[in-house]
Amino acid sequence: MSFTSAAGHSGAVANPRSRVILASLIGTTIEFYDFYVYATAAVLVFPHLFFPPGNDTTALLASFAIFGAAMVARPLGAIFFGHLGDKRGRKVTLVGALLTMGIATFLIGLLPTFHQAGWFAPALLVVMRLAQGFALGGEWSGAALVATENAPPGKRAIYGTFPQLGAPLGFILANGLFLIIAAVLPSDDPTRPSDAFLEWGWRIPFLFSFVMVAVGLWVRLHLVESTAFKKTVTDGKVHKLPLASVFRTHFRQLVLGTFYMLATYVLFYLMTTFSLSYGRAGTAAALPGLGYDYTTFVLMMIIGVVFFGIFTLLSGPWAERWGRRRTLIVVTLAIIVFGLSWVPMLGAGPVGVMAWLILGFSLMGMTFGPMGALLPELFPANVRYTGSGIAYNVSSILGAAVAPFIAIALWAWGGGSPFWVGIYLSAMAGLTLIALLLGTETRDVDIEA
Template identity: 85%
Template sequence: MSVALDAVPAVSPANPRSRVILASLIGTTIEFYDFYVYATAAVLVFPHLFFPAGNDTTALLASFAVFGAAMIARPLGAIFFGHLGDRRGRKITLVGALLTMGVATFLIGLLPTYASAGWLAPALLVVLRLAQGFALGGEWSGAALVATENAPKGKRAVYGTFPQLGAPIGFIIANGLFLIIAAMLPSDDPSRPSLAFLSWGWRIPFLFSLIMVAIGLWVRLNLVESAAFDNTVRAGKVRKVPLASVVSTHWKELVLGTFYMLATYVLFYLMTTFSLSYGRAAPSAAVPGLGYDYTTFVLMMIIGVVFFGVFTMVSGPWADRWGRRRTLIWITVAIALFGLSWVPMLHAGTTGVMAWLILGFSLMGMTFGPMGALLPELFPANVRYTGSGISYNVSSILGAAVAPFIAVALWSMGGGPFWVGVYLSAMAVLTLIALLIGRETKDVDINR
């Protein structure tokens, strides 16, 4: 006869707090670095190298389509790694996800181009991009669980912000490295990378990921399993098929968690991937943009991402003090209003564009930070890896997979950024509805 989970005394966490913070932070930093490296190359390089020459907008849309393909693989990764994480433990699963992402990113740096391999080049790019998405599907939820399941009482949201902080740090490292390479291989045409950059320079950030993965593996191999998972094993509550259990008993939480993340994902990829295309496009182009050169606009983005990191950390104490739901409701309202302010801000010169980047990335930090605690808290420990991972990654299809593609399509239809901003506001309204329907999770028992 099995013992009730709440009757089993909690196991004292064997992981020092510094190790928990570092393990949850470094893994997501590497994963988001790999993702940002691809996102930057999807704008700068891949339309020129991996698709037939012709219409620039068509090539960009094709590149974004491959970018979005990874989001389709993410729920599959969430199911696969979630199954392992809920049955075998968080540690071994996190190591596997990190290795998968690192190898896929490294191999992208070795791919042939369309000029030398024809359609085999984009086909291989799609395969490796799917592998990236599959890995990230298992990475985030595991990192969030390591942080929240080992957090001190009353500080789960604070600890949950550390895996989230990997996103801005990964962005800065990835784009900083691209900036350094672009500066060493300058181009005479500000709208196009140099021949040397297109020939071999773009490969360096992908190959560099192997070094980062080695560091991340060293940190994660020194982790000890969380008390929540150990309690689940000791209570005999490990599910044979976690996916079936979470779908049958926690389907409402799956749906709500997916929509909680929707506005976050749309804002995230509009402010990173789409903005880089819009910022660099010439005002006189067939699809007019802001006309900044690559270096200037990426430096502006990095300034904005600093605010992303700062407000990610600020959001944790807010969510612990006022609750996840209450905090996110007000932030989501602000995101909806932000989407309606795009035109006046982007038509106000460099000052307005910089304000747009800072405000957008600040809101990104505020909405992204509490998710590290909120999504895991929706589910009990024996299906938590699977449930939080599915919610997080199904939302990536509804939000991130289509956001850059829809944004470019709306942008190319005319009206500039107006309809793109309206699209963001509409997605924020859907998230707001989910938050109003949902419940507060601040005081749930993480070991239940």
């Protein structure tokens, strides 16, 4: 079955609905799987293997710094792939982004360690991490455009949640695989992986990326271009330099879109990266935390991520019914309150910690889901790939690149208390709230214009 986009541009060949959903979902699932594999290894493995021994906190901060380096490359990827996507089409760009991410992730699984290659090892890790960021810079906006530009009338926000659903699915796949490997290669020390895990076990999730990329490429190579892009070409509206055009004519939308995403990014990486460090740190550690063993806390996180997925899907119908802006204003207010509640929730024992994870990940789904439609709707079709990609990925520098690093610093500054980390989240959500109040509703825009 085929259908036209929301504007009803009849007679055009379109992608079947099942292909749209699968292509937008599977690609982002693979991309986020690759990203989460690195995020987990950044906490669990890399501080032990890619930096000189002696200071665990310094090694963890260095590992997070490399993690954040990818965010710097993401806007560059958004510009490069956005240029291709707005001039050559969505399909070829999505294939290129997926290949870049998959190759970089696979090569991380083959890298030498600090013991084997000295400082050359973390240098190579930085290069591969930058390549991952560059690829993700082009992946998200392309997947969101595949979903929204092919959506039936009145269902753009619903279809826009499918690329967003790749985030929780990628998390579950990545961490589930790490859990299986950790169970097969158990450690006698709950604060440190086993020698076999550190020697070769950690490489398996990175190498497995090759299989997932092959599946994703097969799906995406069967896509056809969206009606919106075809109409842009037919009408002669393709810009020679989409980047210059979007800055000249839609700068306000770029700024608003960047701050729309800020609370989402900060919450996202605090819940997935910082929480893993805080949850595993013992009370006698340099930075005291909750003291859970790795397996227990990751299982608790996976339960929370299930709610992430559920509320990502639920957010689509809500954003269609009440509008993207109104839905996100309510959710952002809830994130502000959530940030202020960290100390009492995390101090309430296992029940409080589990409630904290469920609530945080549920809010993550509610704020992340509508972005799949909102950011593309800010821009016309001839600069949509570039505009939505830049807004999404510049926000990654302001939010995700520094969030784990700032969180560790605030954790240390607070003497092991998460209080200031929660305040940081609330402050960033406050900036997102201001942007939403300054913005306008996009639910009824013509996606083919």
